[in-house]
Amino acid sequence: MDGQLLLVLLLLLLGASGPEGQGPGPGEPEEEPPKEEIPEEDGILVLSRRNLGLALREHRTLLVQFYAPWCGHCKALAPEYSKAAALLAAESAKARLAKVDGPAEAELTEEFAVTTYPTLKFFRDGNRTHPEEYTGPREAEGIAEWLRRRAGPSATRLEDEDGAQALIDGRDVVVIGFFQDLQDEDVATFLALAQDALDMTFGLTDQPKLFQKFGLTKDTVVLFKKFDEGRADFPVDEELGLDQGDLSHFLLTHSMRLVTEFNSQTSPKIFSAGILNHLLLFVNQTLASHRELLAGFGEAAPPFRGQVLFVVVDVGADNGHVLRYFGLKAEEAPTLRFINMETTKKYAPAHGGPLTATSVTAFCHAVLGGEVKPYLLSQELPPDWDQRPVKTLVGKNFEQVAFDETKNVFIKFYAPWCTHCKEMAAAWEALADKYKDHEDIIIAELDATANELEAFPVHGFPTLKFFPAGPGRKVIEYKSTRDLETFSKFLDSGGELPAEEPAEEPAAPFPETPANSTTEPKEEL
Structure with a gap:
């Protein structure tokens, strides 16, 4: 009996290491299981419940779009999302884009509380429990820049005058934080704001020679611009430190021109500027007599910076919706209108006198001082208004x-x-x-x-x-x-x-x- 048992054991050992590929021989390394590959489409990782964890381990910064195949807004976003992936790949950026078919991955949509499509969530350092809700741009360069600011430093470290001047010369609006100690918590506040202010370029420095070059003796955030005053300073409060909300409002206010022409590119910034009072000059830019009014309008603007946003609306351009909103016709230009964006109350000058810096200033003061009553739009009453049910x-x-x-x-x-x-x-x-x-x-x-x-x-x-x-x-x-x-x-x-x-x-x-x-x-x- 003992001999039979020994024979069985011997045969089992031989079978486990035989030459038919059933196992490695003595001293041979064991084969590693094949590494799981995450599928991709147009450079975008295709995620599921099965591979999301792997993607989070492999990629430090990951933007995930939850989409539905039938969703029209998802289809509109798709080409921009693919272009953003290509931009980041061309730069060998660490950030990656991914997508999840929401209806097909019900467990993931429930885990991340996805209720609408498209929903985009940003994951950092493999943190699965607290992703950041993406509220950034929906065009390729904006998506890519949003991710760049999170994957890498959101501000360029400046060491010398040449580097600082090159940064300032390279963009219309550049923001530089001058901090004597880059470990200070004010620097973290500055960098956090820089992550989302995508229409501005940011730098920071602690170099005394750069403080001296720009005439600074204390921590200050400076906005450099190629228009209007050219520069605006925001000193850091020595006791309270740097308040992100106050700095954000300062940058929004001073990064806009004293007079902004209304169009599809500027309108988002006009409405997000946080300035509730808007003064609009309606002109026909094809007429020389109208263009001559722009100088006086701009001359009146500086004292109202931060309180009233001065906007020019060209009635000869594609701005019919703005005219309708104010109850105006193109032939009524040139004219002024004032609006408070919070109350939507609109104001018109009492008299149609000449539009000069003096008259524009007086109109602003009159509205702000409560001396002008708002007007209400009304269509004419149709003669048959009560004839239908x-x-x-x-x-x-x-x-x-x-x-x-x-x-x-x-x-x-x-x-x-x-x-x-x-x-x-x-x-x-x-x-x-x-x-x-x-x-x-x-x-x-x-x-x-x-x-x-x-x-x-x-x-x-x-x-x-x-x-x-x-x-x-x-x-x-x-x-x-x-x-x-x-x-x-x-x-x-x-x-x-x-x-x-x-x-x-x-x-x-x-x-x-x-x-x-x-x-x-x-x-x-």
């Missing part, structure tokens, strides 16, 4: 109709371009037809892009409001399903709905125009 309201007849104490008035505030408004148009017409014989009920609509109301602003489209009969100017906002049945229940109950009624669909933001639409749309899951 859906009544037409404009600014001039709104108060009279909406607050008629003998009527229950249900009003749709809409924009001609609003998709949600168009989708509910048939239901609104059907509602008006259903109640056309009820003398105490009025169904109406008002184009809120062409008519403004003193009673309240309209911030989204469609906005639906019910004005019940009786005293007190009562207003009830409708926030439920936009269909005939639910509209009818709401009217029949005097402006109330059961608590279980579903919430309304999202409203389009106001105003949604090329002029100020700077956020990137997303598609919901």
